[in-house]
Amino acid sequence: MSQPDPNRREFLVRMAQGAAIAGTGGLLWTYLLGNESRAAPYALRPPGALAESDFNAACIKCGQCVNDCPPHILKLEPAGGDLPIGMPFYEPRTGACIMCPDIPCMKACPTGALSPNLKRIEDARMGLAVIDIENCLSWKGLRCEICHRECPIKGKAITLETHPRQISKHAMFVPLVHSDACTGCGICEKACPTEVAAIRILPHKLVQGKIGEHYRLGWTFDTEVTQDFKAAPQAAPSATPEPGGKAGGLDYLNSGEGL
Protein backbone atom coordinates (compact mmCIF):
# COMPACT_ATOMS: atom_id res chain seq x y z
CA MET A 1 0.00 0.00 0.00
CA SER A 2 1.27 3.45 -0.88
CA GLN A 3 1.50 6.22 1.65
CA PRO A 4 -1.64 8.41 1.75
CA ASP A 5 -0.91 11.71 0.08
CA PRO A 6 -1.30 14.40 2.78
CA ASN A 7 -2.32 16.98 0.19
CA ARG A 8 -5.00 14.72 -1.17
CA ARG A 9 -6.21 13.97 2.32
CA GLU A 10 -6.35 17.62 3.23
CA PHE A 11 -8.18 18.38 0.02
CA LEU A 12 -10.80 15.69 0.70
CA VAL A 13 -11.29 16.89 4.28
CA ARG A 14 -11.73 20.46 3.09
CA MET A 15 -14.25 19.36 0.49
CA ALA A 16 -16.15 17.42 3.16
CA GLN A 17 -16.09 20.43 5.49
CA GLY A 18 -17.38 22.74 2.78
CA ALA A 19 -20.08 20.25 1.87
CA ALA A 20 -21.03 19.92 5.54
CA ILE A 21 -21.44 23.68 6.00
CA ALA A 22 -23.37 24.02 2.75
CA GLY A 23 -25.44 20.95 3.64
CA THR A 24 -26.49 22.05 7.14
CA GLY A 25 -27.03 25.57 5.89
CA GLY A 26 -28.92 24.12 2.96
CA LEU A 27 -31.36 22.23 5.17
CA LEU A 28 -32.12 25.39 7.12
CA TRP A 29 -32.38 27.28 3.86
CA THR A 30 -34.86 24.76 2.41
CA TYR A 31 -36.96 25.04 5.55
CA LEU A 32 -36.99 28.84 5.33
CA LEU A 33 -37.96 28.73 1.66
CA GLY A 34 -40.81 26.34 2.37
CA ASN A 35 -42.16 28.62 5.07
CA GLU A 36 -41.74 31.74 3.00
CA SER A 37 -43.49 30.33 -0.07
CA ARG A 38 -46.42 29.16 2.05
CA ALA A 39 -46.48 32.45 3.94
CA ALA A 40 -50.10 33.33 3.21
CA PRO A 41 -52.60 31.90 0.78
CA TYR A 42 -54.49 35.12 0.21
CA ALA A 43 -52.12 36.96 -2.12
CA LEU A 44 -53.94 38.39 -5.12
CA ARG A 45 -51.69 38.29 -8.18
CA PRO A 46 -51.81 40.41 -11.34
CA PRO A 47 -53.84 39.13 -14.32
CA GLY A 48 -52.44 36.11 -16.11
CA ALA A 49 -50.45 34.91 -13.09
CA LEU A 50 -49.65 31.21 -13.23
CA ALA A 51 -50.99 28.85 -10.59
CA GLU A 52 -49.44 29.49 -7.19
CA SER A 53 -46.52 27.04 -7.18
CA ASP A 54 -45.65 27.81 -10.82
CA PHE A 55 -45.84 31.53 -10.14
CA ASN A 56 -43.56 31.13 -7.12
CA ALA A 57 -41.02 29.39 -9.34
CA ALA A 58 -41.29 31.72 -12.32
CA CYS A 59 -41.48 35.24 -10.87
CA ILE A 60 -38.04 36.89 -10.94
CA LYS A 61 -39.21 39.68 -8.59
CA CYS A 62 -38.16 42.47 -10.94
CA GLY A 63 -41.16 44.76 -10.48
CA GLN A 64 -41.60 45.65 -14.15
CA CYS A 65 -45.34 44.87 -13.83
CA VAL A 66 -45.44 47.30 -10.88
CA ASN A 67 -43.83 50.06 -12.94
CA ASP A 68 -46.12 49.49 -15.92
CA CYS A 69 -49.42 49.34 -13.99
CA PRO A 70 -51.39 52.50 -15.05
CA PRO A 71 -53.35 52.91 -11.78
CA HIS A 72 -50.24 51.98 -9.71
CA ILE A 73 -52.05 49.37 -7.64
CA LEU A 74 -49.38 46.67 -7.78
CA LYS A 75 -46.76 46.39 -5.05
CA LEU A 76 -43.82 44.11 -4.41
CA GLU A 77 -43.92 42.45 -1.02
CA PRO A 78 -40.91 43.59 1.03
CA ALA A 79 -38.93 41.22 3.25
CA GLY A 80 -40.60 40.29 6.51
CA GLY A 81 -44.15 40.79 5.24
CA ASP A 82 -47.10 38.42 5.42
CA LEU A 83 -46.90 37.38 1.78
CA PRO A 84 -44.11 35.54 -0.04
CA ILE A 85 -41.17 37.88 -0.56
CA GLY A 86 -40.62 40.13 -3.53
CA MET A 87 -43.59 39.22 -5.70
CA PRO A 88 -46.34 41.52 -7.03
CA PHE A 89 -49.78 41.70 -5.42
CA TYR A 90 -52.65 44.15 -5.05
CA GLU A 91 -55.13 45.00 -2.32
CA PRO A 92 -58.53 45.74 -3.86
CA ARG A 93 -59.87 47.77 -0.94
CA THR A 94 -57.23 50.44 -1.51
CA GLY A 95 -56.37 49.78 -5.14
CA ALA A 96 -58.49 47.71 -7.47
CA CYS A 97 -57.45 46.46 -10.89
CA ILE A 98 -59.03 48.64 -13.57
CA MET A 99 -58.83 45.83 -16.15
CA CYS A 100 -56.81 47.60 -18.86
CA PRO A 101 -57.78 45.95 -22.17
CA ASP A 102 -54.13 45.77 -23.30
CA ILE A 103 -52.94 44.17 -20.01
CA PRO A 104 -49.67 46.18 -19.67
CA CYS A 105 -48.55 44.39 -16.48
CA MET A 106 -48.67 41.02 -18.21
CA LYS A 107 -46.81 42.43 -21.22
CA ALA A 108 -44.08 43.82 -18.95
CA CYS A 109 -43.35 40.41 -17.42
CA PRO A 110 -40.07 39.09 -18.86
CA THR A 111 -40.27 35.53 -17.56
CA GLY A 112 -43.84 34.51 -18.35
CA ALA A 113 -44.89 34.34 -14.68
CA LEU A 114 -47.76 36.53 -15.91
CA SER A 115 -48.67 34.30 -18.79
CA PRO A 116 -49.00 35.79 -22.28
CA ASN A 117 -51.64 33.12 -22.92
CA LEU A 118 -54.09 35.59 -21.40
CA LYS A 119 -55.46 37.37 -24.46
CA ARG A 120 -58.54 39.11 -23.06
CA ILE A 121 -58.58 40.77 -19.66
CA GLU A 122 -62.12 39.41 -19.16
CA ASP A 123 -60.58 35.93 -19.04
CA ALA A 124 -58.31 36.85 -16.10
CA ARG A 125 -59.11 35.05 -12.85
CA MET A 126 -57.20 36.99 -10.21
CA GLY A 127 -59.66 36.06 -7.47
CA LEU A 128 -63.34 35.74 -6.80
CA ALA A 129 -65.74 38.20 -5.17
CA VAL A 130 -67.41 36.79 -2.09
CA ILE A 131 -70.34 38.47 -0.31
CA ASP A 132 -70.78 38.46 3.44
CA ILE A 133 -74.59 38.45 3.40
CA GLU A 134 -74.78 39.19 7.11
CA ASN A 135 -73.21 42.59 6.57
CA CYS A 136 -74.30 43.40 3.03
CA LEU A 137 -76.58 46.46 2.93
CA SER A 138 -78.67 44.94 0.13
CA TRP A 139 -79.28 41.89 2.27
CA LYS A 140 -80.44 44.25 5.02
CA GLY A 141 -83.14 45.39 2.64
CA LEU A 142 -81.51 48.67 1.55
CA ARG A 143 -81.30 49.54 -2.12
CA CYS A 144 -77.48 49.73 -2.11
CA GLU A 145 -76.42 47.66 -5.12
CA ILE A 146 -73.21 49.70 -5.49
CA CYS A 147 -71.12 46.62 -6.24
CA HIS A 148 -73.50 45.68 -9.04
CA ARG A 149 -73.41 49.15 -10.55
CA GLU A 150 -69.62 49.49 -10.31
CA CYS A 151 -68.85 46.03 -11.65
CA PRO A 152 -67.07 46.34 -15.03
CA ILE A 153 -68.82 43.15 -16.17
CA LYS A 154 -72.15 43.86 -14.52
CA GLY A 155 -74.97 41.61 -15.48
CA LYS A 156 -72.49 38.75 -15.90
CA ALA A 157 -70.10 38.81 -12.95
CA ILE A 158 -72.61 40.35 -10.54
CA THR A 159 -76.35 40.11 -11.06
CA LEU A 160 -79.17 41.42 -8.91
CA GLU A 161 -81.64 38.82 -7.74
CA THR A 162 -84.91 39.31 -5.93
CA HIS A 163 -85.20 37.78 -2.54
CA PRO A 164 -88.35 37.73 -0.37
CA ARG A 165 -88.26 40.03 2.63
CA GLN A 166 -89.71 38.32 5.65
CA ILE A 167 -93.08 40.02 6.25
CA SER A 168 -92.95 42.83 3.72
CA LYS A 169 -94.53 42.43 0.33
CA HIS A 170 -91.52 44.23 -1.24
CA ALA A 171 -88.69 41.97 -2.34
CA MET A 172 -85.04 42.69 -1.58
CA PHE A 173 -82.59 43.14 -4.47
CA VAL A 174 -79.46 41.24 -3.57
CA PRO A 175 -76.19 40.94 -5.47
CA LEU A 176 -75.03 37.52 -6.64
CA VAL A 177 -71.50 36.79 -7.93
CA HIS A 178 -70.93 34.43 -10.85
CA SER A 179 -67.53 32.79 -10.95
CA ASP A 180 -67.71 32.15 -14.69
CA ALA A 181 -67.44 35.89 -15.34
CA CYS A 182 -65.87 37.45 -12.22
CA THR A 183 -62.20 38.39 -12.86
CA GLY A 184 -61.50 39.38 -9.27
CA CYS A 185 -60.58 42.94 -10.23
CA GLY A 186 -61.90 44.16 -6.88
CA ILE A 187 -63.71 47.29 -8.00
CA CYS A 188 -66.74 46.01 -6.02
CA GLU A 189 -64.63 45.63 -2.88
CA LYS A 190 -63.21 49.11 -3.32
CA ALA A 191 -66.68 50.60 -3.83
CA CYS A 192 -68.50 48.76 -1.03
CA PRO A 193 -69.75 51.44 1.42
CA THR A 194 -69.71 49.35 4.61
CA GLU A 195 -66.97 50.03 7.17
CA VAL A 196 -65.27 46.75 6.36
CA ALA A 197 -66.12 45.66 2.85
CA ALA A 198 -69.02 43.16 2.75
CA ILE A 199 -67.89 42.00 -0.70
CA ARG A 200 -64.29 40.89 -0.91
CA ILE A 201 -61.91 39.31 -3.39
CA LEU A 202 -60.36 36.03 -2.29
CA PRO A 203 -58.26 33.46 -4.15
CA HIS A 204 -60.48 30.82 -5.73
CA LYS A 205 -59.00 27.97 -3.77
CA LEU A 206 -60.03 29.55 -0.49
CA VAL A 207 -63.70 29.91 -1.38
CA GLN A 208 -64.64 27.62 -4.23
CA GLY A 209 -65.97 24.14 -3.65
CA LYS A 210 -66.09 21.40 -6.23
CA ILE A 211 -69.18 19.37 -6.95
CA GLY A 212 -67.39 16.21 -8.10
CA GLU A 213 -67.79 14.18 -11.26
CA HIS A 214 -70.24 11.67 -9.87
CA TYR A 215 -73.16 14.07 -9.50
CA ARG A 216 -75.47 14.15 -12.49
CA LEU A 217 -77.87 17.06 -12.40
CA GLY A 218 -80.65 15.33 -14.27
CA TRP A 219 -82.93 18.34 -14.30
CA THR A 220 -80.51 20.74 -15.97
CA PHE A 221 -81.12 21.45 -19.60
CA ASP A 222 -77.84 20.25 -21.07
CA THR A 223 -77.47 17.01 -19.16
CA GLU A 224 -78.48 13.81 -20.92
CA VAL A 225 -80.75 11.90 -18.62
CA THR A 226 -80.11 8.21 -17.91
CA GLN A 227 -79.35 7.17 -21.51
CA ASP A 228 -75.55 7.27 -21.33
CA PHE A 229 -75.27 6.25 -17.72
CA LYS A 230 -72.87 3.39 -17.36
CA ALA A 231 -73.79 0.45 -15.26
CA ALA A 232 -72.13 0.14 -11.90
CA PRO A 233 -68.75 -1.60 -12.15
CA GLN A 234 -68.76 -5.34 -12.17
CA ALA A 235 -67.54 -5.45 -8.61
CA ALA A 236 -70.87 -6.79 -7.38
CA PRO A 237 -71.98 -9.48 -9.81
CA SER A 238 -74.17 -11.06 -7.18
CA ALA A 239 -76.32 -7.96 -6.87
CA THR A 240 -79.93 -8.51 -7.71
CA PRO A 241 -80.78 -7.48 -11.28
CA GLU A 242 -82.72 -4.27 -11.56
CA PRO A 243 -86.44 -4.65 -12.02
CA GLY A 244 -87.44 -4.34 -15.63
CA GLY A 245 -83.86 -4.84 -16.81
CA LYS A 246 -83.31 -1.19 -17.88
CA ALA A 247 -79.88 0.38 -18.34
CA GLY A 248 -78.82 0.97 -14.79
CA GLY A 249 -77.67 4.12 -13.15
CA LEU A 250 -75.87 3.80 -9.85
CA ASP A 251 -78.16 2.88 -6.98
CA TYR A 252 -76.77 5.22 -4.37
CA LEU A 253 -79.05 4.08 -1.62
CA ASN A 254 -78.23 0.41 -1.72
CA SER A 255 -74.95 -0.09 -3.58
CA GLY A 256 -73.14 3.17 -3.28
CA GLU A 257 -70.47 1.99 -0.88
CA GLY A 258 -67.11 3.53 -1.27
CA LEU A 259 -68.30 6.60 -3.07
Added chain:
Amino acid sequence: MNAPASRQETARTDHAVPTGLWAWRYIILRRISQFGILLMFFGTAHWGWQVAKDTPLLTGNLSASKFIGLIPLTDPFAALQIFLAGHVLQQESLIGAAIVFALYLLVGGRVFCAWVCPVNLVTDAAGWLRSRLGIGTLVHLSRGLRYFVLAATLAISVITGLAAFEWVSPVGMAHREIIFGLGAGFTALLAIFLFDLLLLKHGWCGHLCPLGAFYSLVGKTAQVRVRFDKDTCTHCGECARVCPEPQVLNLKKLEERGYVFSGECSNCGRCTPICPEGSLKFDFKPLIRGHLAADAIAVNRRTR
Protein backbone atom coordinates in the same frame (compact mmCIF):
# COMPACT_ATOMS: atom_id res chain seq x y z
CA MET B 1 3.90 54.37 1.07
CA ASN B 2 7.41 55.74 0.68
CA ALA B 3 9.55 53.29 -1.16
CA PRO B 4 13.27 53.28 -0.30
CA ALA B 5 15.45 55.24 -2.68
CA SER B 6 17.20 52.13 -3.99
CA ARG B 7 13.91 50.72 -5.18
CA GLN B 8 13.03 53.86 -7.00
CA GLU B 9 16.35 53.80 -8.75
CA THR B 10 15.73 50.33 -10.08
CA ALA B 11 12.23 51.21 -11.25
CA ARG B 12 11.97 51.31 -15.01
CA THR B 13 9.66 54.27 -15.10
CA ASP B 14 9.80 57.35 -12.94
CA HIS B 15 6.36 56.68 -11.49
CA ALA B 16 4.88 59.02 -8.91
CA VAL B 17 2.32 57.70 -6.46
CA PRO B 18 -0.85 59.63 -7.28
CA THR B 19 -2.25 61.79 -4.56
CA GLY B 20 -5.52 63.58 -3.92
CA LEU B 21 -8.64 62.81 -5.90
CA TRP B 22 -6.71 61.04 -8.65
CA ALA B 23 -5.71 58.32 -6.20
CA TRP B 24 -9.39 57.78 -5.46
CA ARG B 25 -10.50 57.72 -9.07
CA TYR B 26 -11.71 54.11 -9.19
CA ILE B 27 -13.54 54.36 -5.88
CA ILE B 28 -15.25 57.52 -7.12
CA LEU B 29 -16.11 55.98 -10.47
CA ARG B 30 -17.46 52.86 -8.76
CA ARG B 31 -19.68 54.90 -6.46
CA ILE B 32 -20.94 56.91 -9.43
CA SER B 33 -21.69 53.66 -11.23
CA GLN B 34 -23.40 52.04 -8.22
CA PHE B 35 -25.50 55.06 -7.30
CA GLY B 36 -26.13 55.97 -10.93
CA ILE B 37 -27.61 52.57 -11.72
CA LEU B 38 -29.70 52.69 -8.55
CA LEU B 39 -30.84 56.21 -9.42
CA MET B 40 -31.84 55.22 -12.95
CA PHE B 41 -34.03 52.43 -11.58
CA PHE B 42 -35.47 54.67 -8.86
CA GLY B 43 -36.11 57.61 -11.17
CA THR B 44 -37.89 55.41 -13.70
CA ALA B 45 -40.06 53.82 -11.01
CA HIS B 46 -40.92 56.97 -9.06
CA TRP B 47 -40.44 59.99 -11.29
CA GLY B 48 -41.31 58.37 -14.59
CA TRP B 49 -37.94 59.09 -16.20
CA GLN B 50 -38.09 58.34 -19.89
CA VAL B 51 -35.91 58.86 -22.93
CA ALA B 52 -38.88 59.54 -25.20
CA LYS B 53 -42.65 59.39 -24.83
CA ASP B 54 -43.66 56.01 -23.41
CA THR B 55 -40.12 54.64 -23.42
CA PRO B 56 -39.01 54.46 -19.79
CA LEU B 57 -35.30 54.80 -19.10
CA LEU B 58 -34.63 51.70 -17.03
CA THR B 59 -37.58 49.79 -15.63
CA GLY B 60 -37.38 46.86 -13.21
CA ASN B 61 -34.46 46.10 -10.94
CA LEU B 62 -31.22 44.13 -10.98
CA SER B 63 -33.09 40.80 -11.27
CA ALA B 64 -34.59 41.79 -14.60
CA SER B 65 -35.01 45.09 -16.33
CA LYS B 66 -35.55 46.79 -19.64
CA PHE B 67 -33.27 49.58 -20.81
CA ILE B 68 -34.82 52.39 -22.92
CA GLY B 69 -37.83 50.19 -23.58
CA LEU B 70 -35.77 48.06 -25.92
CA ILE B 71 -32.94 46.07 -24.39
CA PRO B 72 -33.97 43.37 -21.93
CA LEU B 73 -31.48 42.65 -19.16
CA THR B 74 -31.79 39.64 -16.87
CA ASP B 75 -29.65 38.41 -14.01
CA PRO B 76 -28.26 35.19 -15.55
CA PHE B 77 -27.89 33.58 -12.11
CA ALA B 78 -31.57 34.27 -11.31
CA ALA B 79 -32.55 32.93 -14.73
CA LEU B 80 -30.51 29.77 -14.10
CA GLN B 81 -32.21 29.22 -10.74
CA ILE B 82 -35.68 29.75 -12.21
CA PHE B 83 -34.88 27.30 -14.98
CA LEU B 84 -33.70 24.73 -12.41
CA ALA B 85 -36.86 25.39 -10.37
CA GLY B 86 -38.80 24.04 -13.32
CA HIS B 87 -40.01 27.09 -15.22
CA VAL B 88 -39.24 27.54 -18.89
CA LEU B 89 -38.37 31.19 -19.21
CA GLN B 90 -39.92 33.37 -21.82
CA GLN B 91 -37.77 34.52 -24.71
CA GLU B 92 -37.36 38.08 -23.44
CA SER B 93 -35.71 37.01 -20.20
CA LEU B 94 -33.49 34.51 -22.01
CA ILE B 95 -32.24 37.21 -24.38
CA GLY B 96 -31.72 39.50 -21.39
CA ALA B 97 -29.71 36.85 -19.55
CA ALA B 98 -27.59 36.22 -22.65
CA ILE B 99 -26.82 39.95 -23.01
CA VAL B 100 -25.77 40.34 -19.37
CA PHE B 101 -23.82 37.09 -19.43
CA ALA B 102 -21.94 38.12 -22.57
CA LEU B 103 -21.16 41.53 -21.09
CA TYR B 104 -19.64 40.04 -17.95
CA LEU B 105 -17.74 37.41 -19.93
CA LEU B 106 -16.09 40.37 -21.60
CA VAL B 107 -15.42 42.80 -18.76
CA GLY B 108 -15.11 40.28 -15.91
CA GLY B 109 -17.97 38.68 -13.97
CA ARG B 110 -17.23 40.28 -10.66
CA VAL B 111 -17.31 43.72 -12.20
CA PHE B 112 -20.91 43.30 -11.10
CA CYS B 113 -19.74 43.02 -7.49
CA ALA B 114 -17.52 46.09 -7.46
CA TRP B 115 -19.33 48.39 -9.88
CA VAL B 116 -23.04 47.49 -9.71
CA CYS B 117 -24.07 45.55 -6.60
CA PRO B 118 -25.65 47.75 -3.90
CA VAL B 119 -24.40 45.45 -1.11
CA ASN B 120 -20.86 46.44 -2.07
CA LEU B 121 -21.55 49.87 -0.55
CA VAL B 122 -22.36 48.18 2.76
CA THR B 123 -19.44 45.76 2.77
CA ASP B 124 -16.99 48.46 1.66
CA ALA B 125 -18.19 50.63 4.53
CA ALA B 126 -17.80 47.73 6.97
CA GLY B 127 -14.33 46.94 5.59
CA TRP B 128 -13.23 50.56 5.90
CA LEU B 129 -14.51 50.89 9.45
CA ARG B 130 -12.99 47.55 10.36
CA SER B 131 -9.51 48.60 9.29
CA ARG B 132 -9.97 51.97 11.04
CA LEU B 133 -10.90 50.27 14.30
CA GLY B 134 -8.37 47.49 13.88
CA ILE B 135 -10.84 44.70 14.60
CA GLY B 136 -9.46 41.17 14.56
CA THR B 137 -11.09 38.16 12.96
CA LEU B 138 -13.39 35.99 15.07
CA VAL B 139 -14.61 33.45 12.55
CA HIS B 140 -12.42 31.73 10.00
CA LEU B 141 -14.06 30.52 6.82
CA SER B 142 -12.56 29.35 3.59
CA ARG B 143 -12.93 31.61 0.61
CA GLY B 144 -13.89 28.49 -1.29
CA LEU B 145 -17.05 28.19 0.81
CA ARG B 146 -18.95 30.40 -1.62
CA TYR B 147 -18.66 27.74 -4.31
CA PHE B 148 -20.36 25.27 -1.98
CA VAL B 149 -23.06 27.88 -1.31
CA LEU B 150 -23.38 28.24 -5.07
CA ALA B 151 -23.81 24.48 -5.49
CA ALA B 152 -26.32 24.44 -2.63
CA THR B 153 -28.29 27.25 -4.28
CA LEU B 154 -28.64 25.27 -7.49
CA ALA B 155 -29.48 22.03 -5.68
CA ILE B 156 -32.10 23.69 -3.46
CA SER B 157 -33.65 25.37 -6.51
CA VAL B 158 -34.18 21.93 -8.02
CA ILE B 159 -35.47 20.40 -4.76
CA THR B 160 -37.87 23.14 -3.67
CA GLY B 161 -38.97 24.37 -7.09
CA LEU B 162 -38.08 27.91 -6.03
CA ALA B 163 -35.22 30.12 -7.16
CA ALA B 164 -33.36 29.53 -3.89
CA PHE B 165 -31.07 32.56 -3.71
CA GLU B 166 -33.60 35.00 -5.14
CA TRP B 167 -35.91 34.30 -2.20
CA VAL B 168 -33.29 35.19 0.42
CA SER B 169 -30.83 37.37 -1.48
CA PRO B 170 -29.80 40.51 0.43
CA VAL B 171 -28.75 41.94 -2.94
CA GLY B 172 -32.28 41.52 -4.29
CA MET B 173 -33.90 42.68 -1.05
CA ALA B 174 -31.81 45.84 -0.91
CA HIS B 175 -32.46 46.72 -4.49
CA ARG B 176 -36.20 45.94 -4.37
CA GLU B 177 -36.77 47.83 -1.19
CA ILE B 178 -34.90 50.92 -2.31
CA ILE B 179 -36.90 51.00 -5.53
CA PHE B 180 -40.26 49.53 -4.53
CA GLY B 181 -40.75 50.33 -0.87
CA LEU B 182 -39.16 49.61 2.47
CA GLY B 183 -39.41 46.40 4.47
CA ALA B 184 -37.29 44.23 6.69
CA GLY B 185 -34.67 43.78 3.95
CA PHE B 186 -32.52 46.42 5.57
CA THR B 187 -32.04 44.19 8.58
CA ALA B 188 -30.31 41.77 6.20
CA LEU B 189 -27.98 44.57 5.14
CA LEU B 190 -27.37 45.41 8.79
CA ALA B 191 -26.55 41.76 9.48
CA ILE B 192 -24.05 41.74 6.62
CA PHE B 193 -22.53 44.99 7.88
CA LEU B 194 -22.06 43.60 11.39
CA PHE B 195 -20.77 40.26 10.10
CA ASP B 196 -18.20 42.00 7.91
CA LEU B 197 -17.31 44.53 10.59
CA LEU B 198 -16.98 42.33 13.64
CA LEU B 199 -16.73 38.67 12.65
CA LEU B 200 -14.92 38.18 9.38
CA LYS B 201 -13.07 40.55 7.08
CA HIS B 202 -14.80 40.67 3.67
CA GLY B 203 -17.08 37.98 5.09
CA TRP B 204 -20.10 38.24 2.83
CA CYS B 205 -18.63 39.21 -0.55
CA GLY B 206 -15.43 37.24 -0.17
CA HIS B 207 -16.67 34.06 1.48
CA LEU B 208 -20.43 33.48 1.25
CA CYS B 209 -22.25 35.23 -1.57
CA PRO B 210 -23.21 32.65 -4.24
CA LEU B 211 -23.85 35.41 -6.77
CA GLY B 212 -20.22 36.50 -6.39
CA ALA B 213 -19.17 32.86 -6.75
CA PHE B 214 -21.22 32.57 -9.94
CA TYR B 215 -19.65 35.71 -11.35
CA SER B 216 -16.18 34.47 -10.29
CA LEU B 217 -16.70 31.52 -12.60
CA VAL B 218 -18.00 33.81 -15.35
CA GLY B 219 -14.98 36.07 -14.86
CA LYS B 220 -12.39 33.61 -16.06
CA THR B 221 -12.66 34.87 -19.63
CA ALA B 222 -12.49 38.57 -18.75
CA GLN B 223 -10.75 40.74 -21.34
CA VAL B 224 -10.25 43.68 -18.97
CA ARG B 225 -7.69 42.79 -16.32
CA VAL B 226 -5.05 44.33 -14.10
CA ARG B 227 -1.67 44.03 -15.77
CA PHE B 228 1.29 43.14 -13.56
CA ASP B 229 4.75 44.41 -14.31
CA LYS B 230 7.19 42.09 -12.57
CA ASP B 231 10.22 44.22 -13.44
CA THR B 232 9.11 47.21 -11.42
CA CYS B 233 7.35 45.37 -8.56
CA THR B 234 9.26 45.59 -5.30
CA HIS B 235 7.03 43.16 -3.40
CA CYS B 236 6.01 45.85 -0.92
CA GLY B 237 2.58 44.30 -0.42
CA GLU B 238 0.57 47.52 -0.53
CA CYS B 239 -1.76 46.02 -3.16
CA ALA B 240 -2.56 42.91 -1.12
CA ARG B 241 -3.27 45.12 1.89
CA VAL B 242 -6.10 46.98 0.16
CA CYS B 243 -7.36 44.14 -2.04
CA PRO B 244 -10.68 42.61 -0.91
CA GLU B 245 -9.63 39.32 -2.53
CA PRO B 246 -5.89 39.28 -1.76
CA GLN B 247 -5.48 35.67 -2.88
CA VAL B 248 -5.74 36.87 -6.49
CA LEU B 249 -2.45 38.77 -6.03
CA ASN B 250 -0.30 35.67 -5.69
CA LEU B 251 2.92 37.20 -6.98
CA LYS B 252 4.49 33.97 -8.16
CA LYS B 253 1.52 33.24 -10.39
CA LEU B 254 1.24 36.86 -11.49
CA GLU B 255 4.84 36.76 -12.66
CA GLU B 256 4.07 33.74 -14.82
CA ARG B 257 0.95 35.22 -16.41
CA GLY B 258 1.69 38.94 -16.36
CA TYR B 259 -1.81 39.89 -15.23
CA VAL B 260 -4.34 39.21 -12.45
CA PHE B 261 -6.05 36.22 -14.00
CA SER B 262 -8.33 34.93 -11.23
CA GLY B 263 -12.07 35.24 -11.79
CA GLU B 264 -12.35 36.30 -8.17
CA CYS B 265 -10.78 39.67 -9.02
CA SER B 266 -13.62 42.18 -9.22
CA ASN B 267 -11.68 44.82 -11.20
CA CYS B 268 -12.38 47.24 -8.38
CA GLY B 269 -9.13 49.05 -9.11
CA ARG B 270 -8.04 49.54 -5.50
CA CYS B 271 -4.56 48.12 -6.18
CA THR B 272 -3.70 50.26 -9.19
CA PRO B 273 -3.44 53.75 -7.69
CA ILE B 274 -1.89 52.51 -4.46
CA CYS B 275 1.04 50.69 -6.04
CA PRO B 276 4.11 52.85 -5.33
CA GLU B 277 5.84 51.59 -8.46
CA GLY B 278 2.85 51.66 -10.77
CA SER B 279 3.30 47.96 -11.47
CA LEU B 280 -0.44 47.30 -11.56
CA LYS B 281 -2.57 48.92 -14.23
CA PHE B 282 -5.81 48.16 -16.02
CA ASP B 283 -5.31 46.84 -19.50
CA PHE B 284 -7.00 44.70 -22.11
CA LYS B 285 -5.98 41.10 -22.07
CA PRO B 286 -5.01 40.92 -25.78
CA LEU B 287 -2.83 43.98 -25.28
CA ILE B 288 -1.28 42.37 -22.20
CA ARG B 289 -0.42 39.34 -24.27
CA GLY B 290 1.11 41.71 -26.82
CA HIS B 291 3.23 43.39 -24.14
CA LEU B 292 4.40 40.02 -22.87
CA ALA B 293 5.33 38.92 -26.36
CA ALA B 294 7.22 42.17 -26.91
CA ASP B 295 9.01 41.70 -23.59
CA ALA B 296 9.95 38.16 -24.54
CA ILE B 297 11.39 39.37 -27.85
CA ALA B 298 13.33 42.09 -26.06
CA VAL B 299 14.71 39.55 -23.61
CA ASN B 300 15.68 37.26 -26.47
CA ARG B 301 17.55 40.08 -28.16
CA ARG B 302 19.38 40.97 -25.01
CA THR B 303 20.44 37.44 -24.29
CA ARG B 304 21.43 36.69 -27.86
